[in-house]
Amino acid sequence: MKSCKTFTLAAFCIFFLSCNKNKVEESNLDSQTKNSFESKKTETAENFEEFNKKFHSDSIFQVSRVDFPIEGKHVSGFEQYNWTRKNWEFLAIPVAEKxxxxxxxxSLIKTDSLIIERFWIPDSGFEVERQFKLINNKWFLISYNDINL
Known part of the structure; x- marks a missing residue:
């Protein structure tokens, strides 16, 4: 009878310790998940001015930040096509206030998450418009129209 009580006590201790271990592991996982979420929440958005300089001076960086396929197209007379990685033309002129x-x-419209810049010559058929959007705290070109009729 004594060995039965010892066995039951040992089984109870093992069960209690394993349950307690699981609670500690769950607590650690909850803490890690919470910390991961908080670090993403406090991650700061990329500065547009720094992005703007690099985007318009580094062709490899530029292509990496064009969210292909993008809205907009190239139109020059009868030639017309949508933008792809293969026909992309490097944009060298940075976005500017003036x-x-x-x-x-x-014209320039700026918010915390969207930049729209437009150049045009009135009554000429010439217009360039580009839109940049903040996606996952990084700036991307999402639309580019280059129209010259």
């Missing part, structure tokens, strides 16, 4: 490009009209 521009010194003579005859062109210019």
């Amino acid at each position: 521009t010194e490009i003579g005859e062109y009209e210019h």
